[in-house]
Amino acid sequence: MANRIIEKSENILVASHLHPDGDALGSTIAIGKGLEKKGKNVFLYNESLIPDMFSFLPGIKKIKNKIPDSAFFDSAIILDCSGLNRTGKSRKIIENIPKIINIDHHFTNTKFGTEKIIEPNACATAEIVYRLLKEWNITFCKEIAYSIYTGIFTDTGSFRFPNTNKKAFSICMEMLDYGVSPNIVASNIYGSYSVGKIKLVSKLLDSIEFSRNGKISMMVLKQEMLKYANVMDEDISEFINYAENINDVKLAVFIKEDKRGETPYYYVSLRSDGSVNTASIAASYGGGGHEYAAGFSSRLSFTQLRQELMSLADTI
Amino acid sequence: MANRIIEKSENILVASHLHPDGDALGSTIAIGKGLEKKGKNVFLYNESLIPDMFSFLPGIKKIKNKIPDSAFFDSAIILDCSGLNRTGKSRKIIENIPKIINIDHHFTNTKFGTEKIIEPNACATAEIVYRLLKEWNITFCKEIAYSIYTGIFTDTGSFRFPNTNKKAFSICMEMLDYGVSPNIVASNIYGSYSVGKIKLVSKLLDSIEFSRNGKISMMVLKQEMLKYANVMDEDISEFINYAENINDVKLAVFIKEDKRGETPYYYVSLRSDGSVNTASIAASYGGGGHEYAAGFSSRLSFTQLRQELMSLADTI
Numbered sequence: 001m002a003n004r005i006i007e008k009s010e011n012i013l014v015a016s017h018l019h020p021d022g023d024a025l026g027s028t029i030a031i032g033k034g035l036e037k038k039g040k041n042v043f044l045y046n047e048s049l050i051p052d053m054f055s056f057l058p059g060i061k062k063i064k065n066k067i068p069d070s071a072f073f074d075s076a077i078i079l080d081c082s083g084l085n086r087t088g089k090s091r092k093i094i095e096n097i098p099k100i101i102n103i104d105h106h107f108t109n110t111k112f113g114t115e116k117i118i119e120p121n122a123c124a125t126a127e128i129v130y131r132l133l134k135e136w137n138i139t140f141c142k143e144i145a146y147s148i149y150t151g152i153f154t155d156t157g158s159f160r161f162p163n164t165n166k167k168a169f170s171i172c173m174e175m176l177d178y179g180v181s182p183n184i185v186a187s188n189i190y191g192s193y194s195v196g197k198i199k200l201v202s203k204l205l206d207s208i209e210f211s212r213n214g215k216i217s218m219m220v221l222k223q224e225m226l227k228y229a230n231v232m233d234e235d236i237s238e239f240i241n242y243a244e245n246i247n248d249v250k251l252a253v254f255i256k257e258d259k260r261g262e263t264p265y266y267y268v269s270l271r272s273d274g275s276v277n278t279a280s281i282a283a284s285y286g287g288g289g290h291e292y293a294a295g296f297s298s299r300l301s302f303t304q305l306r307q308e309l310m311s312l313a314d315t316i
Numbered sequence: 317m318a319n320r321i322i323e324k325s326e327n328i329l330v331a332s333h334l335h336p337d338g339d340a341l342g343s344t345i346a347i348g349k350g351l352e353k354k355g356k357n358v359f360l361y362n363e364s365l366i367p368d369m370f371s372f373l374p375g376i377k378k379i380k381n382k383i384p385d386s387a388f389f390d391s392a393i394i395l396d397c398s399g400l401n402r403t404g405k406s407r408k409i410i411e412n413i414p415k416i417i418n419i420d421h422h423f424t425n426t427k428f429g430t431e432k433i434i435e436p437n438a439c440a441t442a443e444i445v446y447r448l449l450k451e452w453n454i455t456f457c458k459e460i461a462y463s464i465y466t467g468i469f470t471d472t473g474s475f476r477f478p479n480t481n482k483k484a485f486s487i488c489m490e491m492l493d494y495g496v497s498p499n500i501v502a503s504n505i506y507g508s509y510s511v512g513k514i515k516l517v518s519k520l521l522d523s524i525e526f527s528r529n530g531k532i533s534m535m536v537l538k539q540e541m542l543k544y545a546n547v548m549d550e551d552i553s554e555f556i557n558y559a560e561n562i563n564d565v566k567l568a569v570f571i572k573e574d575k576r577g578e579t580p581y582y583y584v585s586l587r588s589d590g591s592v593n594t595a596s597i598a599a600s601y602g603g604g605g606h607e608y609a610a611g612f613s614s615r616l617s618f619t620q621l622r623q624e625l626m627s628l629a630d631t632i
Binding site: 157159160161165173181183187190193194195198199203208210245246247 | 473475482488489506510515519521526562
């Protein structure tokens with residue numbers, strides 16, 4: 001059914017979610033290249049700016065972050081989005097496209113769109129895209145191979161997460177035949193820290209404190225630490241992993257001070273080992289998320305916020 | 317030839333290198349189990365204590381750290397050792413065993429032993445062991461599968477290092493059929509830090525300094541840092557990755573002070589981005605390793621060692 005829509009379409013928009021990761025971008029480039037090889041006019045789109053770490057991907061520059069007012073599309077392919085709102089403000093434009101094909105592997109997918117290819121057992125949306133391209137008899141090339149490999153590599157956390165399945169290995173192995181160097185992907189994705197980021201991590205690790213029973217770890221990022229390390233907009237969200245992966249810790253809390261608004265406020269990330277429901281804690285502060293990973297914003301004072309969160313230790 | 321020695325042997329010692337990593341231990345357990353299945357009496361040996369992170373490996377408890385005085389062996393299989401001295405003080409015992417089979421993937425292997433199976437293109441010694449077990453028609457089981465998987469997983473740095481080849485993917489994928497959970501391996505290997513280890517990492521990151529041209533990064537572990545963090549024998553070798561993965565760094569140096577001997581000495585790990593041959597630097601200090609990862613011990617003073625290594629920056 002999705003294939004019939006694509007066959008009948010001349011102009012196709014391909015889009016993914018805000019703040020794109022390797023799977024969002026890899027899936028976009030790979031299916032875009034496949035459609036090109038089928039003779040379609042494609043427009044690859046992402047509302048956010050593309051992080052530098054993905055600039056090694058062949059074809060990355062084809063992804064634009066503005067849809068021209070004059071553009072007309074017969075159909076849209078939306079990748080790796082659990083809901084259409086994940087595409088950002090462009091949702092309003094996309095909703096007016098006659099046919100929408102929703103391709104995703106999130107269990108929580110809202111099943112939007114005209115046609116849906118939703119496979120929660122796929123390790124990445126790139127795994128689904130791989131199968132589609134095979135179905136279409138597309139000849140694979142370096143551009144497709146790097147995109148598919150990167151999608152699977154990043155969404156499985158370098159073959160470490162529970163979604164690492166046999167397909168992850170077999171597809172990635174096959175992509176090596178088309179010229180993918182695993183080390184080039186890895187060194188671009190995980191490879192490179194600035195000296196400032198190293199300094200910042202050192203400070204962050206130093207900031208970790210624990211509840212008395214050791215079940216909660218708390219890591220704090222203050223604006224002065226960013227100044228000290230001379231770091232502006234580096235992505236430091238991954239570093240909550242340090243606070244989470246400490247022996248006996250059930251709940252990791254990462255408090256980030258944010259001063260971009262008029263008054264200072266805090267953004268709190270929560271991660272649990274599975275025994276604490278982070279979504280319900282976040283919800284009680286007006287935030288949201290998943291059972292194992294959630295977040296919220298707060299205008300409480302740091303002292304009060306810290307105390308309230310630490311006091312959760314008695315209940316877990 | 318190696319096979320003939322094994323066929324004729326009744327009692328076989330299997331040993332690997334000091335401070336064992338996942339490949340040393342995985343290869344030891346896997347070939348040990350294979351030999352058992354061939355009806356041999358095996359004694360699995362490692363001179364160092366086994367790091368806790370490997371306690372999830374089925375069969376890990378079979379590895380003993382003392383060879384009984386009364387033991388007699390027809391042959392010894394030495395795994396993942398570039399030289400026989402890498403086995404430690406037990407070298408003296410091993411040298412008296414009638415036949416020694418040297419199985420390794422280090423480019424710098426000294427070719428010791430009666431028979432050698434040295435394959436520098438293998439991603440891990442576990443890859444060579446896998447092929448041997450197949451040649452022997454051994455029925456694979458969970459114990460062998462976890463050992464082979466862990467050997468390849470750790471030696472390729474979770475499929476990130478330049479030695480990540482197609483065999484790494486195909487063998488690991490096959491091991492899933494025998495019950496390996498990639499997430500269980502990953503969460504044991506990379507999963508859990510003690511509070512002390514977190515403190516130590518913070519200090520290590522703080523210690524990083526650079527050559528003037530930024531091409532060399534140097535990280536130093538002093539005994540006093542271990543005391544401060546109250547860490548004894550944690551495996552901290554992985555943290556050289558921080559020093560290596562800094563923008564523009566060609567060569568990362570990790571100097572570890574060791575005071576267990578009579579006089580203090582230093583163990584130096586080297587990692588390169590591929591543009592500097594670490595094996596030849598290590599060899600000039602009497603050490604060995606791979607092109608992009610090598611190491612050596614030194615009794616030079618810290619000041620001299622630091623100066624000599626930093627001066628390499630002018631040549632790279």
